[in-house]
Amino acid sequence: MSGDYGRILVFREAGAAREVFLSFDTFGIAIGFNGHVDLGTGIETALSQIVAEELDLPLDRVRMVLGDTTRTPNQGPTIASETIQITAVPLRHAAAQIRRELALRGARRLNAPAARVTLSDGAVRWKETVATYESLIAGEEVALLLDEATPVKDPKDYTVVGRSAARVDLPAKVTGSHPYIHDVFVDGMVHGHVVRPPYHGRDSGAFIGHSLVGFDDAAVRAMPGFLAVVRRGDFLGVVAERADQAEAIAEALPVEWLLPPELPDMASLAETIRSQPATPRSCDATGDFAAGIAQCDVRLERTYVWPYHLHGSIGPSCAIADWNAGEPIVWSGSQNPHMLRADLANLMQLDEARIDIRRYQAAGCYGRNCADDVCGDALLLSHATGRPVRVQLTRAQEHLWEPKGAAQVMDVEGGLKDGAFHAYSLDSWYPSNRGPNLALLLTGRVSPEPRPSDMGDRTIIPPYRIAHKAITVHDMAPIVRAAWMRGVSALPNTFAHESFVDELAYEAGEDPVAFRLAHIDDPRTAHLIRESAEKGGWEARTAPRRRREGRMAYGQGFAFATYVHGAFPGTAAAASAWVCDVAVDMETGEVQLTRVFVGQDQGLVINPDGVRHQIHGNVNQTAGRVLKEELSFDEITVTAQSWATYPLQTFPETPAIETMLVERSGDPALGVGESAAVPAAAAIANAIFDATGIRMREAPFTPEKMRAALGIAGAAQPAAIAGPVAALSWRDRLAGRGLGSKANGATGSGKGTGARKMGLAALLGGSLTAGALALPIHRAIPPTPAPPAASFSAELLAKGREVFAAGNCADCHTVQGGSPNAGGLPVETPFGTIYTSNITPDPETGLGNWSFEAFERAMRKGVSRDGTNLYPAFPYTSFAKMSGDDMFALYAYLQTLEPVRRETPPAEMAVPFNLRPLNAAWNALYLGSGPLAPVAQKSPEWNRGRYLVEATGHCSACHSPRNALGAEMGGDAALSGAPVKGWYAPAIAGTAAASFGWDEERFYQYLRTGVAGDLAAAAGPMAEVVANLRELPDSDIQAMAVYLASLAPDGTGGSETAAGQTATPLPDATHRLFESACAVCHEPAVANLATAAKVPLSRSAAVRSSDDEALRTVIREGIEAPLSLATRDMPGFAAELTGAQIDALAAYVRTRYGAAAR
Amino acid sequence: MDRSIEIAVNGTRHAFAVDDRRSLLDVLRSDLGITSPKYGCGLAQCGACTVLVDGAPARSCVLRAAKADGAAVTTLEGLADAATGALHPVQQGFVEAAGAQCGYCLNGMIMSALALLSANPDPREDDVRSALRHNLCRCGTHAEIVASVMRAAELMREAAGNPARDDAAPAERAAVVSKAREGAPA
């Protein structure tokens, strides 16, 4: 209608600035501004509905800007379900104001009486005439001061609010185009990686901010991508061009920290929390509790304990900051952009107004995670480097440092008088505050004294009519870093109220719902309870029913609460009631929540689907918290670094959920973000009581606790990692990272495949040694320059190269990251440490001055050029069987390698293994007699295979068990499998190999590709061997397969017998660890998972070993598969699991998969 | 150590040198600007990083890019019809049944659902729950996600001209459809 841009907006004055709540312009789009953010709850959709309703505009013409500090009003943090209830109010008034202004203008334009025009679909209408909103503001800028007295629509007339609307953000999310904070890229940005102190997750005490002794950035400056190491107090971070480089540098940076002081005993959670400094505050002292309780004829004293939880955002926090010459821009996923801005202003000592926080959606956060902390990290790093810096926290960092959902203890006493609830006292301890920004604490900008808070009083007043009450909250500081989490203290307080009232009801011989109703005065609450019980299928009873079918016991529970938030006495959000069903396995103690019915009264419903989704989310998340989740600690810190040790509820565990939304369109809308979570713990505990007669008063209700409570056999089994404290584990972890020895205190993201060469060293350790012994016993062969490389024919060298590969020489003679073939790999043996030698043609330290005679003597007899004996870890007993031609070809090939000067360190042998006579005697006993002679009756192929297996390939060095002197055993024992220190080399001959399923075809596949169907996959040192075999022609691989198959007598069975049979251990923490960390790849849920293990665990060589060592090795180190093979990687867990956890896991895997395999 | 590799992502070939220790997830996100796979745990525990490698689901955080040399990788960005922009039926199922709250887990859910439905076009709800048992969602969106996958299965069968399931329990099917419809745009 008009091309002139125009706009109408509503604002309020905020100091010198204007805060805009809503604007509408000639593009026909309304934009609402709200200081709260969308935490993934669909609040953006609900707010859009409110604007569309009041403005009579189609929903698809409304946009919301949430949380950006320069564009949205400061409305405090997005907490306590306040968005719809409180912060949406001015938005609604603003929309009504614009509507009123447009109606006036429209009436004037259409010459109509102002009171009689109608507004719909973005236009003002009078009889047949129409004026679009856009046409009424063309060319103008109309600014209206917010008037919160503006009349709003009568809910009876609502057409948009109260109806389900599809989420506005979903189409972009399903195509991957929705930009989360993690997806933001800023021009010129570089990457930071923080190195956190060893006091993970703690934020008070004099050591905070003062524990970093020093670091050595010179050691990492040459690493690729290095830009800076930045320190301020205990804040330490690395900046590099790429994120993976920053992480590698952070992991390599030598850092020295002071040892943090110990935590109080977190295993005795209740006593520890009660013993912390706290200030009692009376919240309700109705009547006279002391007198009242004395009058009771039934008295109960109970304690309820709630554990520490993780918020557990699925995406670890991320931010980008650009210092921008003192006018910082911060791209953030914060839940509280305005609060964050104040913190960053304090951190950088800047005027708040100079900081621009641009808010993006992050992963759901349910309270407070590291989203604000990481902004501080990024800003400090950007300030130091002058570049925009992106920081992505690792999973471990997020787990360890997020402000936890606090544990809570509720001590309750109360009783009945003449069947009525007569007296009730509750003391509640909630060690939590708002979680001050980490950068402020680490840099020392904010002092680290304990900061008590007052948030333990949410829903602390019981909803019942009770004559005598003594309700007390003990205001206290956190023990470990903690902040609000969904349901805050109301959830545990309700666990106490609603478990206790249930118990009293049975004591009174009454039905629990009827008993509650008898003590409720508020008709609206009574209505919710009654309707929920009725619609939810409540079955009245006056005693636990203990319904049994076979091993399962079934029960039903009820609980309800009105979630009260904000400063005491607070504001009521929606009230929720649960009716839930459980099934308890009376043999394992597992509790399955099968069905949850939620009745909820939230006043006016803006978006019914949105409300239902919130209820579902609350139910599923909180069911997991009640049944599974519990954070563990060692003496110093939080220990959980991944989902392995903090499992979440999984799909098969989720209940069926039904909802009932009470119709109250005439009442104000109440927040629904948390309410349905609040009754969860009590409802489930009450259902378990109905099923079993057992009262659970300490969450989570794990199978171990259930078994103990039910007296199920096996309950006393020592679960090495079940308790909240894994003894001594911090010592392992700190020692592992070398706290005192200048190593990095940061935890990596768990790539952990770097320890491969260690495994190789350990493998060699099983045999004896390759190092030279100092005492001469044979004649020395004088140094003689080897023939020049050019004097060897190409054909000869090609042959030598194959022998070199078949013998796997490079692996043992190269240290990780060192020059190829220059030796020096330490081999830990039971007899001492030896080092492999330099086999490059360097004249002084390698083979450059070795004649062929000297080389051949060393290879066949284990005697070095200077006459010293070699330890028999160098497999000369096999090499003695090599042909002269191969020996010469290998010699020639070695002379063409790149010469490297590198002295081989002397062996460090323990007595008596460095004694000459012993070594000499050993050789006399075990050294065979020269090259293998072909067996005439066998095919040339078989003979070739035998030669490769027995001589060059020296397979027996690992696959044959050894006697006490370290010599390979022969006869039936040859190649029958051997635990080699750290790994296990399984049987490749005899009935053991045949019954496992080895045959010619599978040997061939395995040696050629590393994988034999689902029978075996090469891992650890064997993977390197197979990778080297790629140099060999197919005919040689085939020959080895033919020979090996001939060693396995036919018809002794197939692989079917070796797999499939598994035992199921009782569920405990180790079982949960396996299910959450291992099962994804070892019991994959989808067919064909490209990152799953190729071979079932029951066939794994490590599981078939006679002890747990090989399992421990592979769990610790993982597998870095050679790129040339079809085998797959496995992450290592050394950095995140304690020694005790790895031991328990190895034992668990052998119990579950090992039974049938040996 | 850098190594030259070539991968096709959503039909576009990329040839480049890459440090052979970097994960496919990191390379997709940082170097190729493909941001639908998300970093959640780096240890194959959550599923947020799932992509298809030669049609098979893979947790790209534990798959090194160098191991995917020569592979064809498909991500969320590559599912919609390139010509019309029409959503893939699985994406459509998630929109209709509102299978996300924050949506950070959504990529993994859609990719895993694709893997499930290509093996089992006609799953029951329990099959869906089982197939997603190693995908974590902290928002508790499980019910909507299961309904989304059931709706997706239905859309895919319709597209294939085979809407009926022989052994379907009619009551269960009706419940699924109505559940999915509850979330449909008003």
Ligand code: FES
């Ligand atoms: S990020 Fe790959 S599975 Fe969690």
Ligand code: FES
């Ligand atoms: S929707 Fe947020 S993690 Fe699944």
